[in-house]
Amino acid sequence: MSEAAAARDAAPSPDSAATAAAAPTAAIADAPPSMLGALVQALRADPGAAAGCLVILLFALAALLAPWIAPYDPTSQNIARAMQGPSAAYWLGTDEFGRDLLSRIIHGARPALLVGVFSVVVSVAIGVPIGMLAGYHMGWIDRVVGWGVDIMLALPSLLFALMIVALLGPSTGVLVVAIGISHVPIFVRLARGSTLVVRGLEYVSQARSFGASDFHILRRHVLPNIVGPLIIMATLSIAGAIREEASLSFLGLGVQAPQPSWGNLIRDGVAEVLEAPQLAILPGIALTLAVLAFNMVGDALRDMLDPRDLTAATSKKH
């Protein structure tokens, strides 16, 4: 092992006391080493977050096991059984083509979670390295990235995604890319801001003085310390992405019929809202529950990893 490599390995770990001493970075530096540990603590402290996790787990299971647990094929039509109310055979009733609503809602979890999770993967994969580079190097890279972010933020994420769908045509893959790209500025800003804080800390300067490369510092020392806020934002972004997938599908620009998605189920249900309101209401409840669950877990993680709000709150006499 070269001296430089040995020195890099000997550099203080991100969780060392030096890190914790930096007051402004309390949220980052005090982050527990294990995200799983943080999650377990958050769940114990917050029953709402535990309920959120349970709902996410149920939806994830529904999405994974949809072909086996859905009572009927979600796309099979039978006009003879159209517009039936809830019954023992069709728990939530049927739509205007005789398709089982429960089966369609269960299958609707698939595009929701798929687009929700993978679009955030796209946002993180693009946004985090760019934000880290901008925050670490500053200078012209930071300025160029700042302009890019300002330009993207001039269009709301839903409209940005709409533009991409208008260009490429609606499909699940396009949704992942469109929503993913539209959320990139959020992660660029977050990663940049967090990196800016961490780059000034002693252990980073020390690693630099030992000859560690920028790539090594960013990967080994910066990234582990900004991962907490990123996970919080990713959780909240999944909620936003699920909502946007449903919104685009509701507009007819997302998942295309006959494949069910909660958004296109709501759109189809609106046409029958006078006769069978459950066709629009029930998929909407599934959608709201999923978004709510991710928001609750994100909030719990934020409370867990960002003590500033709590500090301010506990110092108040009321």
Place this chain on the structure above:
Amino acid sequence: MWSYALKRLLSAVVIMWAVATLVFLAMRIIPADPAEVVLGDQASQEALAAFRARTGLDRPLLAQYLDFFAGVVHGDLGRSLITNAPIAEQIWAVFPYTLSLAFASLAVGTLIGVPLGVWTAVRRGGWIDFLGRIFALTGFSFPAFYLGIVLLLIFSVWLGWTPIIHSIRGGGWHEHLGKLVLPALSLGLIQAAYITRLTRSAMLEALGQDWVRTAYAKGLPDRVVYYKHVLRNIMIPVVTAMGLYTGTILGGAVLTETVFNRPGLGKLLVGAIAQRDYTLIQSGLMVFAFIILLVNLLVDLSYALFDPRVKYE
């Protein structure tokens, strides 16, 4: 102040130019040929060539770009690929509807969100805080278009209090106002949830400051401390975040207008996307970006109103 305003204005103009360029280029890299999209697969080569000549699509990209910008500078946004109608006129015709929806929903959001945010913060840990937080979290998670459908179902279909048909043709101001209530509520309640969260969080942070303790030490009552001292101090972060939230409001307006079949910029844009009217999509997106940049500029310049210490130096 003026030099700061000029600097911010210049920066907004540069970003607007960049957004317009991005949207222009995006519409030119589409895999499909707009002429074929509009005229269909069966169109003859002559018809396609005539269409391209009429719309200027046969000209070099740079010439199209310069023409486009010359038009924008003069307020000419070009013509619709489908109807050949002037786009600026179409946008002007529906703009007041989106504007009234945005303002009405902002009013609903602020009138509910700010007092609720203050109330939940000062009663932290109590049942009001608990209910307020549930409202904020649920409202934050409710998709605007779904809330619109639920409100329509409850107030129009079941209770019959508001009209089911929200498309606006003619009618007096009271009819317009009546048809604004549900769309404004569906968008406004979601904003209220957001503003509640924001105000509560900013309020909690402010309540821990020394100057609040000083205000109490002077013997000021709670009401004066909350509304005269603390609220004024938290308005900058709250108004900034509300400015940044303009985009989300406009995004929500796209959906709300579709749910209520209400004319507006959003509905125009969705219709243009469905018809692949690329020139209209391009101009619609630009107008949205323009509004967002203008609001953020005004928010930045309004800081002095809320905090006299801001000198813009």
